Amino acid sequence: MKVAYLDCFSGISGDMLLGALVDAGLDFKLLQRDLAGLGLDEYEIYEQKVIKQGISGTKVQVLSLEGHVHRHLRDIQDIIERSSLPNPVKDKSLTIFTRLGEAEAKIHGTTIDQIHFHEVGAVDAIVDIVGAVIGFWRLGIEKVFSSSVHVGKGFVKAAHGLLPVPAPATLELLRGVPIYSRDIEGELVTPTGAALLTAYCQDFGSIPLVKVDRIGYGAGEKDLTIPNLLRLTIGELEVSESEGYHGVKEGKAMTVEANIDDMNPEFYDYLYEKLFAAGAMDVYMQTLQMKKNRPAVMLTVQIPPYKLTAIRQILFTETTTLGLRVYPIKKYMLPYEFITLETKYGSAKAKIATFEEKICTVSPEYEDCRKLAQSSGEPLKHVYDEVKERAKQKINEVP
Numbered sequence: 001m002k003v004a005y006l007d008c009f010s011g012i013s014g015d016m017l018l019g020a021l022v023d024a025g026l027d028f029k030l031l032q033r034d035l036a037g038l039g040l041d042e043y044e045i046y047e048q049k050v051i052k053q054g055i056s057g058t059k060v061q062v063l064s065l066e067g068h069v070h071r072h073l074r075d076i077q078d079i080i081e082r083s084s085l086p087n088p089v090k091d092k093s094l095t096i097f098t099r100l101g102e103a104e105a106k107i108h109g110t111t112i113d114q115i116h117f118h119e120v121g122a123v124d125a126i127v128d129i130v131g132a133v134i135g136f137w138r139l140g141i142e143k144v145f146s147s148s149v150h151v152g153k154g155f156v157k158a159a160h161g162l163l164p165v166p167a168p169a170t171l172e173l174l175r176g177v178p179i180y181s182r183d184i185e186g187e188l189v190t191p192t193g194a195a196l197l198t199a200y201c202q203d204f205g206s207i208p209l210v211k212v213d214r215i216g217y218g219a220g221e222k223d224l225t226i227p228n229l230l231r232l233t234i235g236e237l238e239v240s241e242s243e244g245y246h247g248v249k250e251g252k253a254m255t256v257e258a259n260i261d262d263m264n265p266e267f268y269d270y271l272y273e274k275l276f277a278a279g280a281m282d283v284y285m286q287t288l289q290m291k292k293n294r295p296a297v298m299l300t301v302q303i304p305p306y307k308l309t310a311i312r313q314i315l316f317t318e319t320t321t322l323g324l325r326v327y328p329i330k331k332y333m334l335p336y337e338f339i340t341l342e343t344k345y346g347s348a349k350a351k352i353a354t355f356e357e358k359i360c361t362v363s364p365e366y367e368d369c370r371k372l373a374q375s376s377g378e379p380l381k382h383v384y385d386e387v388k389e390r391a392k393q394k395i396n397e398v399p
């Protein structure tokens, strides 16, 4: 899987992200051609190499040629919907502007169709956002990870007047994101940057196991005492599985455990849903007899290493546990494939696993068998046996 990692040690803004994408190999002329699909011409876009604290990066500048324009969300939605941009770019761009509108409406106590965008509604911000979406799409990025985010400190002068850093809309968009402030004065994250970051990234923390392919540095406007750059690393996510002995996959994972003795058992169903939705590979519970003979459960969550931040956040917010145990583990998985079988009850899949090139397990797919049992009225166990039988026949048919 092709992934990107954003190092937000100097925050993130729309132009920094666009600069990082160009610096990482996004063809600038192709970007300009794609952006022409927006049908907006009152802007100019430039790229230039700059040095920030000795590090070379790309600064992308969008100069607005339009006067002072206040756009409502509807106006921006019309521009994007009427454009000739590819649908994935349109959809993502609309999502980002909708999130900006929701944040703006919340901050100002109004509604999403009442708000009008100030800076974010100007053509340069529209180009920044759509350009970044085009960049991720053109570079084929399937998933985005990020570091925690440096937001800066102090105040910033904007159309609204003097705003605390991070700006209200920015902080609203950064809900759920690990942020920090050091002694760098200034706004390091803008609403545009926050909206782009959180539209793509749900996993924050150290860089996952990635085989690095491309690196890009996007430059911010100001010169700071730290390199005012956004670093973008692109590569193949090493799900840390490698083909080992006779095709047995060897992978790295993590076990996260918590002993819970004081939570309403009804909550576990919802918790399981959230954990799996966040990328857990497996979730299970074991009953315990803890000190003072208190009955409890030990909740275990198996995760890919890069999911630790997301899973930890769920466990601390959705359960009553005050502590977690985390163990890095190595896992070995048998190679398997699915085959589809036609049975007297209908078609169903079965998983065929092999070890040392010999078939060692045939497992009918439960969901398929359940549907056939419901549609045929046959007991599930009969359907299951029939699928397994057909699978064995099909395997033996293979020359």
Ligand SMILES: O=C([S-])c1cc(C(=O)S)c[n+]([C@@H]2O[C@H](COP(=O)(O)O)[C@@H](O)[C@H]2O)c1
Pocket (backbone or CB within 6 Å): 013, 014, 104, 107, 116, 117, 118, 119, 120, 121, 125, 156, 157, 158, 159, 160, 163, 167, 168, 169, 170, 187, 190, 191, 192, 193
């Ligand atoms: O444009 C809008 S709606 C806007 C809202 C807010 C609020 O916090 S509310 C703040 N700002 C400031 O404008 C500049 C530019 O932001 P970009 O996202 O367009 O780069 C920045 O200082 C924001 O804090 C704009």
Ligand code: NI
Pocket (backbone or CB within 6 Å): 104, 107, 108, 160, 169
């Ligand atoms: Ni505002």
